[in-house]
Amino acid sequence: MAKSIKHILKKTGSYRVNGSLWIEFNDTRFFGPGRSELLERIDQTGSINQAAKQMHMSYKKAWEMIAALNTQAKRPLVILHAGGERGGGSEITNEARELIAFHRLLRERFTAFLERESGKLQND
Amino acid sequence: MAKSIKHILKKTGSYRVNGSLWIEFNDTRFFGPGRSELLERIDQTGSINQAAKQMHMSYKKAWEMIAALNTQAKRPLVILHAGGERGGGSEITNEARELIAFHRLLRERFTAFLERESGKLQND
DNA sequence: TTGCGTTATATTCCTGAATATATAACGGTA
DNA sequence: TACCGTTATATATTCAGGAATATAACGCAA
Known part of the structure; x- marks a missing residue:
């Protein structure tokens, strides 16, 4: 296996690979965990x-x-009603x-990637 | 292949998966692109x-x-000299x-992951 | 002893972002 | 018409991080 960096790390304390992930539209953020949860x-x-x-x-x-989401997607993802019964x-x-479903699967693959890479910090 | 989200995205404009990645020590940032370049x-x-x-x-x-790097690693990664010829x-x-070398390989695998995932946005 | 360019550290300043506040518009119901 | 809770939008305020500034310490050389 490839050389590890075990000897560079403290024996006490935990190291791991972490990161963040999102989908971009024209180099600006389009979809990530925050917007997914909001939806x-x-x-x-x-x-x-x-x-x-x-x-x-x-x-x-x-x-x-939401305004950004609705602009960046082909069609609006959220339909807004101002006024009406219960105020809208x-x-x-x-x-x-x-x-949302697509994003969930993407996140799962990313989590698996992070797990895999975290293991490489310690293993020879 | 898994269902794509092609029909949700604008035909004009480019979408892609992007992200950032780093190594943590006890839940705080230890090593990433910025520190690597600095070294x-x-x-x-x-x-x-x-x-x-x-x-x-x-x-x-x-x-x-650098102070953080030297604290978070087992041994200092940068040796500092204050004073002396040419000031130190x-x-x-x-x-x-x-x-740095380990990090470079990690980044390459991450880039490949992002490429792979970006492709899944468009393909059926 | 002075000069030099670096490391080391405290303090002030500034700006962008998040937050809070306020107000209006909306469209049903009673 | 008055009321309600929501959407819609502008303005003011607060806050944190970064940037700028200032000063000291360091150690070798001339």
Whole structure:
């Protein structure tokens, strides 16, 4: 196996490979863990407001994330209703659900990659 | 092949998977692209000061990065000399060079992963 | 002893980002 | 019409990190 860096690391203390991952559109962030969770919570609550509160995020930030999502995707991923019964609300599209599912699988592969690489820090 | 999300993405404009990667020690950043480049430039110039200038980084920030590196590794990765001929200088150890080489290979595998995943955005 | 360029460290300043606050618009219901 | 909770948007405030500045210590050479 390839040479390890075991002798460079402290024996006490834990080392691992970590990282972050996202999908870009024209070199700007399009989709990652934060937006995925936001969409899921909008789906559950039917409200940007409540979803944002659950995530301890300002409504403004949540709204901006959704505006970006809707602009960067081919078709809107969130349908917004201002006013109406119960004051309005928001819903996500089936395409949004497909994107969430795709992203979940992507994350799983990334997690596996990180595990694999973390092992290489210690093994000979 | 697994279902793609092609129909969700704009036909015009480019999508890709991107990310960042680093090695952690006890849940704090230990080694990544920035520190690797800094070590390489110290090796080339023999000076923290000049290395920092090349990277448009303040001396303080560079010095803090090196202090962290030297603390988090088993043995110091940079040897510092204050005063002396030409005012002093700094040099990196062979272990630092090993770490740089290990990191380079890690980055290559990560780049390959990103390429692979980016392809899955478009392909059926 | 002075000069030099580096390392070492504290302190002040500044700016961008996140947060908080405020207000309006919306469209149903009663 | 008045009310309600949401979406929509602007403005003000706070905060943290980085940048800039200043100063000292270091050790060799001339």
